[in-house]
Amino acid sequence: MASLTLKDIKKVYPNTESGPKKKKKKKVDEPEKEKANLQITDEGVVAVQQFSLDIADREFIVLVGPSGCGKSTTLRMIAGLEEISSGELYIGDRLVNEVAPKDRDIAMVFQSYALYPHMTVYDNMAFSLKLKKMPKDEIDKKVREAAEILDITQYLDRKPKALSGGQRQRVAIGRAIVRSPQVLLMDEPLSNLDAKLRNQMRAEIIKLRQKINTTFIYVTHDQTEAMTLGDRIVIMKDGFIQQIGTPQEVFNHPVNLFVAGFIGTPQMNFFEGSRLVEENGRYAVEVMDKKVVLSEGQQKALKAKGQKSCPVVVGVRPVHMTLDEGGFTGKIEVSEMMGSELHLHMDVQGADVVAIIPTVGIDLEAHSIGKTVRFSFKPELMHIFDVDTGKNLL
Amino acid sequence: MRKVKDGPAGEALAPDPASRKAKTRRMWRRLRENHPFLIMVLPAVLVVFLFNYLPIYGVLIAFQDFVPGDQIVGPYTHWIGFGNFKRFFTDVQFWPLMKNTFLLCIYGFIIGFPLPIIIALMLNAMKGKKAGKVLQTIFNGPHFISLVVLVGMLSLFFGTDGLVNNIIVALGGKPYSFLLESKAFRPLYILSSNWQDFGWSAIIYIAALSNVDPGQHEAAILDGASRFQRVLHVDLPAIMPMISVMLIMSIGGLMGVGYEKVLLMQNSGNNDVSQIIATYVYKLGLSNRDPQQGYAAAIGLFNSIINVVLLIIANTTSKKFSENSLW
Structure with a gap:
């Protein structure tokens, strides 16, 4: 021990010792x-x-x-x-x-x-x-x-x-x-x-x-x-x-896109083309066609870093998605019945999004292939990644 | 008596013609499906049949008082049954031939069988793989020297005026007739044969060793095994099936030493130890002014039967004590 x-x-x-290799002249800063x-x-x-x-x-x-x-x-x-x-x-x-x-x-x-x-x-x-x-x-x-x-x-x-x-x-x-x-x-x-x-x-x-x-x-x-x-x-x-x-x-708290995508089954949903917006000291994220205001904890974290507006990738785990009539719209392409959970694979504005919904009290027919559902997620369960570095900004 | 199946009440049932037809149909279907492979193997089968099985017909002369020009089977064939064999068993040459053949083979086996295994294990255990490959090439080189050239080299090195005797004389000793002395014949023959073949024979073991799981070696390293212990406990057991098969084949060929090299090295000085069954058969059957081909064939057949018996014994013994056998 x-x-x-x-x-x-x-x-x-x-490198293998199979013979002298012709060394290319390395350019400066290459x-x-x-x-x-x-x-x-x-x-x-x-x-x-x-x-x-x-x-x-x-x-x-x-x-x-x-x-x-x-x-x-x-x-x-x-x-x-x-x-x-x-x-x-x-x-x-x-x-x-x-x-x-x-x-x-x-x-x-x-x-x-x-x-x-x-x-x-x-x-x-x-x-x-x-x-x-x-x-x-x-x-x-x-x-x-x-x-x-x-x-x-x-x-x-x-x-x-x-x-x-x-x-x-x-x-x-x-x-x-x-x-x-x-x-x-x-x-x-x-x-x-x-x-x-x-x-x-x-x-x-x-x-x-x-x-x-x-x-x-x-x-x-x-x-x-x-x-x-x-x-x-x-x-x-x-x-x-x-x-x-x-x-x-x-x-x-995955530190970057790779960890976020590697850990968790099904994989975290990534919403590309999102934008972190800072207005009058308040932060929000523009995801698809909606603006989501971040939680207080997230506000503090970003303010402390002095984070400016920038393009980001938003990540949300499938298990953190909830059905919400006022939320994002998605068309169900695959519906996997897992017993206590339903895994919905949706097309959301061209992106593949997976949501895990409990089956208790749910109308399975309304959540079958081809149907449209509305979903959302809590801001504090969002992960915001810098587009260039992939690092988690929170 | 034809085997019959038992019915539900234990009564004998006649074979079902429908099942025989089904079997025949299955056989033809398999032949049709596998016909490309059968066509591929056909030339080899023909060659083996023509050059190995068909000539067996000629073994009939062992039971005849055969003279070149006689028909093997015909109205004038002179059958003598086991006469040639009886003659051989009562021949004054019988025991010397058996002894010389056996000793040459057994000494060659004792040195020649383990040597390629040891060399293969050593080469495999070498850290520097490049050095191992160079050594392997050097060890394989002598295999490509022809027997005539090899015996010529022996003459050059061990002749009365050869290199070895020159060294002996230079060191103050007396020259020794290596090539003429009976005592020197077996060591010269066996050592030169092993020098020529050990590298080539090691190839099969090197190939078997290349299939050993490197994980076993790593596990042995972590267990605390030294390099030698890894050879003993990982490499050697891994090639044991190959060793068993080669051992069976070697034992099967124990009395089958060829005549060519012995004949090249044979002379009046070492004839008492160099006269073996193969050279005796050659002399009797081919080089004699009065060839006795029937007698020679009988001796050769006797030698072959011994080899087959040894092969069967070796295979049966190996099967009994290990999981490895030729059949």
């Missing part, structure tokens, strides 16, 4: 080339940069982001499987940049499970302990304890190929926890499972966390997993941290 500190971690993959949104410099491809994070002891941190954002690379640098190009990594008080992976007292669960196919479940879990030359009876005790926690005692004599995906994942977790590591790293452990099993295993991981109480660092591209599992979420994009916060914080 230990805290972790990552200070300005950077990872650069050097920006670094961006290919597939990653920076390509003279050193190479920058996969992760300016990554700084303090992880408390026994905290469950989730690194989330789209594919290629650098989350797995960061995890592998913590594990010691990738060299850190620059920056410092501390586990507890120990600087571990040059420390071998086996000496960092960490364990990792891989996306592909990485079980040893020729060994039984018991041997897979006992392998690391055997390498440490632990006494046999102690190994047996630890393996059985871990198997008990994960409910895999009955599979100890089987080989991985005789197990299902979920069982293999438990064995992979068991192999990690049997070592009682200070930090447990999990690299998209549920991504190879079907949806139902994923939900099940997510709950198992939450239960596991209660039982073993160690520091977790979990990588996923699934924002649902991030929101349900993490004490704090680190959202990454193109090698940079976008936002760090609790699930509630990132949901309620």
